[in-house]
Amino acid sequence: MEALIKEIYSHVMEGQSEAVKQKVQAALDAGIPAPTILNEGMIAAMAEVGRLFEEGEYFVPEMLIAARAMQGGLALLKPHLVDSDVKIAGKVVIGTVKGDLHDIGKNLVAMMLEGAGFEVVDLGADVAPDKFVNAAREHQAQIVAMSALLTTTMPGMKATIEALNTAGMRDQVKIMVGGAPVTQDYATLIGADGYSSDASRAVAAAKALLA
Ligand code: B1M
Numbered sequence: 001m002e003a004l005i006k007e008i009y010s011h012v013m014e015g016q017s018e019a020v021k022q023k024v025q026a027a028l029d030a031g032i033p034a035p036t037i038l039n040e041g042m043i044a045a046m047a048e049v050g051r052l053f054e055e056g057e058y059f060v061p062e063m064l065i066a067a068r069a070m071q072g073g074l075a076l077l078k079p080h081l082v083d084s085d086v087k088i089a090g091k092v093v094i095g096t097v098k099g100d101l102h103d104i105g106k107n108l109v110a111m112m113l114e115g116a117g118f119e120v121v122d123l124g125a126d127v128a129p130d131k132f133v134n135a136a137r138e139h140q141a142q143i144v145a146m147s148a149l150l151t152t153t154m155p156g157m158k159a160t161i162e163a164l165n166t167a168g169m170r171d172q173v174k175i176m177v178g179g180a181p182v183t184q185d186y187a188t189l190i191g192a193d194g195y196s197s198d199a200s201r202a203v204a205a206a207k208a209l210l211a
Pocket of ligand 1: 043046047048049050051053054060061063064066067099100101102103104105106108109145146147148149150151152176177178179180181195196197198199200202
């Protein structure tokens with residue numbers, strides 16, 4: 001088991017998409033739980049990619065191909081992370097805020113919410129406040145969920161909350177925020193209703209908001 005996880009970790013770091021897919025499939029076939037493959041193989045590798053980027057050993061292209069390799073593996077894990085038979089628990093509009101292209105964490109949160117029975121409208125990355133507002137209105141969402149990975153794009157969350165206020169919709173939706181630089185304190189400061197540090201806690205947070 002450990003050997004396969006180590007191989008997945010290395011292949012994500014090296015950005016070898018095909019090898020990641022093969023090893024993820026092999027790990028699933030070997031009965032390794034999907035959350036173990038995700039957390040110990042793939043998310044741990046991305047954290048190391050980030051560390052190497054900070055140290056100047058990796059550059060943007062290396063981050064990008066590692067991210068692509070991870071996305072390929074995630075697609076294989078998805079059916080094992082979600083339970084398609086659960087009934088709809090609420091509707092969520094989700095996106096990464098304006099100016100921010102990081103979408104892996106947001107995709108994971110969307111996947112876990114879907115697995116928990118939420119209907120998810122995924123707006124993608126680089127989503128402007130108006131787009132969140134229009135989508136929340138159009139889909140009559142109960143929750144607007146925002147992800148940010150850059151300290152410079154976090155203010156996009158506050159701008160979106162203000163846009164919902166201006167549109168007179170703030171009372172109709174709950175706001176949930178998350179992403180590596182986002183904290184509970186920041187969520188409280190900008191007036192969000194919920195925060196979570198990872199994708200599985202996001203499900204609990206979303207359920208709590210609608211309880
Ligand atoms: Co960029 N990047 N990146 N990057 N990147 C980081 C975020 C960085 C920390 C790297 C570093 O310096 N160590 C740094 C940010 C520094 C900062 O702001 N403090 C950084 C930088 C600087 C940049 C650029 C500015 C680099 C440049 O161009 N010079 C640039 C910005 C581009 C832009 O967005 N405008 C950039 C570009 C990129 C790529 C495009 C190459 C690529 C992203 C590809 C993609 O997403 N499709 C990329 C990557 C891959 C990373 C790292 C290495 C990995 C991110 C990731 O996917 N992690 C990252 C380093 C790191 O995170 N350690 C880094 C795995 C993912 C599962 O975790 O997204 O944190 P995460 O999601 C978690 C939780 O945060 C939480 O749940 C998930 C796990 O369960 N979560 C939520 C996330 N959203 C949530 C929402 C919720 C609840 C929980 O509720 C709604």
